[in-house]
Amino acid sequence: MAEISYERAVAYIDSIPRFTKKNDGKNTRELLRRLGNPDQGLPIIHVAGTNGKGSVCAMLESIYRTSGLRMGLFTSPHLVRLLERFQIDRREVSEEAFLQAFGQVMDKVHEMQREGLPHPTYFEILFVIGMILFRMAEVDLLLLETGLGGRLDATNVVDPILSVITSISLDHMEYLGSTIPEIAFEKAGIIKPGVPVVYDGGNAEASEVIEKRARELGSLAFPFWHENAEITSCTDRSIRFTLKIPGGETAQFQLEVPFLAEYQVLNASLAVTAALALRDRIPVSRDTILEGIRTARWSGRMEVFEGSVVIDGAHNEDGIRQFLRTVKRISGNMAVSLLFAALKDKDVKGMVREICRQIHFDSVVTVTVDTPRAVPARELAELFSKEGEERVYFRESAPEGLRLALSLRPEGGLLFCAGSLYLAGELQAEFERRKAAEDRFGGKDDQL
Numbered sequence: 001m002a003e004i005s006y007e008r009a010v011a012y013i014d015s016i017p018r019f020t021k022k023n024d025g026k027n028t029r030e031l032l033r034r035l036g037n038p039d040q041g042l043p044i045i046h047v048a049g050t051n052g053k054g055s056v057c058a059m060l061e062s063i064y065r066t067s068g069l070r071m072g073l074f075t076s077p078h079l080v081r082l083l084e085r086f087q088i089d090r091r092e093v094s095e096e097a098f099l100q101a102f103g104q105v106m107d108k109v110h111e112m113q114r115e116g117l118p119h120p121t122y123f124e125i126l127f128v129i130g131m132i133l134f135r136m137a138e139v140d141l142l143l144l145e146t147g148l149g150g151r152l153d154a155t156n157v158v159d160p161i162l163s164v165i166t167s168i169s170l171d172h173m174e175y176l177g178s179t180i181p182e183i184a185f186e187k188a189g190i191i192k193p194g195v196p197v198v199y200d201g202g203n204a205e206a207s208e209v210i211e212k213r214a215r216e217l218g219s220l221a222f223p224f225w226h227e228n229a230e231i232t233s234c235t236d237r238s239i240r241f242t243l244k245i246p247g248g249e250t251a252q253f254q255l256e257v258p259f260l261a262e263y264q265v266l267n268a269s270l271a272v273t274a275a276l277a278l279r280d281r282i283p284v285s286r287d288t289i290l291e292g293i294r295t296a297r298w299s300g301r302m303e304v305f306e307g308s309v310v311i312d313g314a315h316n317e318d319g320i321r322q323f324l325r326t327v328k329r330i331s332g333n334m335a336v337s338l339l340f341a342a343l344k345d346k347d348v349k350g351m352v353r354e355i356c357r358q359i360h361f362d363s364v365v366t367v368t369v370d371t372p373r374a375v376p377a378r379e380l381a382e383l384f385s386k387e388g389e390e391r392v393y394f395r396e397s398a399p400e401g402l403r404l405a406l407s408l409r410p411e412g413g414l415l416f417c418a419g420s421l422y423l424a425g426e427l428q429a430e431f432e433r434r435k436a437a438e439d440r441f442g443g444k445d446d447q448l
Contacts, residue, residue, distance in 0.1 A: 006095040009102045010082050016122040023118050029157045031128055034108040038135035039158050044142045048150035048187045049166025051319050052267040055298050056166050057143040059271035063292030064141055065089055067284050072139035074130045076147055079300050079425030086130050088137045101132035123147045124154040151189020163190045164274050165199040168206040169318035184209035196220040198274040222277045229269045241265050245276060256294045260302040260330055263322040268293050300424035302326055305431045308414050313421040317350045323418050324358045335362045335413035339405045341423040343373045356387035363391040363408040367401035369422040398426035
């Protein structure tokens with residue numbers, strides 16, 4: 001393939017949804033075969049679920065990197081840069097490495113097209129590029145997050161050494177089903193014959209489906225029960241908790257998770273359960289687990305900017321409930337404001353209703369994020385007004401909305417931002433832009 005720039009390669013990938021449709025796994029497997037099966041022989045932990053997939057991947061990556069392994073991390077979506085999806089030892093791959101993998105993949109894609117085979121989708125292309133990159137980097141272990149669902153996901157062509165299923169709730173119902181058991185069935189599709197599975201046992205309906213599938217495939221199942229994690233203390237930077245791991249002899253861990261949100265206790269517990277389930281194959285010490293969890297990081301999940309702006313990627317009803325729980329805990333008697341955006345394929349009315357039922361915000365600003373799937377800011381504002389919020393405003397972009405929300409925020413108050421990972425990414429990029437301007441010119445950026 002002729003040499004192209006990184007920008008042109010990304011532009012090409014961004015254009016893919018306009019001229020192709022989702023393919024079955026046979027097409028992805030064939031593309032990987034022509035590329036030398038880069039995934040085969042690579043130890044992989046495959047992670048699916050509704051909420052918490054990325055966090056669990058990040059925590060497991062931190063545990064194993066702390067133990068000295070060279071780690072690959074594949075997650076989605078990205079918040080700011082496409083290269084966030086491909087990390088080696090928590091560093092994004094270089095543009096040069098990405099272009100090398102992109103060229104190899106596109107040569108085979110064009111070859112397959114000439115034979116009448118379909119063009120891969122956006123996510124399929126990125127997944128296969130990732131497999132090339134992780135092979136090139138010779139990683140010792142790969143944390144692989146599914147895109148959507150599990151059973152029919154492009155990533156499900158791999159043969160992992162462990163499957164992990166995080167919390168399951170109602171989301172992407174137009175693709176995955178309208179009930180918890182239907183969605184759990186899709187997520188449980190990542191379980192492979194004889195490969196152990198670790199899963200969140202907090203939902204009885206989902207657990208029943210996962211356990212049944214594991215029995216059918218002869219796979220050992222390791223549930224994490226929520227009652228086995230107990231929070232002992234919270235600060236404005238972390239949460240400490242006790243985790244009990246039942247077994248022949250109950251083990252107890254005193255852990256510190258470096259996040260504000262209580263839901264990260266559940267994600268950390270699931271990560272620890274997974275590491276222990278694999279300990280016979282990949283040994284890790286108690287100290288390594290503790291340090292790995294304590295030093296894990298994951299952007300856009302109750303992340304604090306400039307001391308008073310808290311950005312969270314909550315983007316479905318269950319995620320919003322967890323988000324609101326944390327807002328209540330950390331805000332105390334302080335005034336709180338909200339910056340909100342959402343996508344059309346979410347239960348937007350349900351999210352807005354839940355927000356207005358639980359918390360009265362001093363002001364609400366809605367924005368339209370930069371994607372065709374975005375709900376218009378005006379429409380979101382009308383939903384908040386109908387639910388009884390009085391000070392509701394809207395702006396057509398995240399930067400504009402951020403400026404307005406900051407100007408409306410009472411002195412000493414907190415601004416919370418939620419509703420979409422797109423919003424989290426656009427705000428993170430805006431704060432990076434602002435910091436770059438400050439570093440270059442000195443002083444505060446007067447655009448905010």
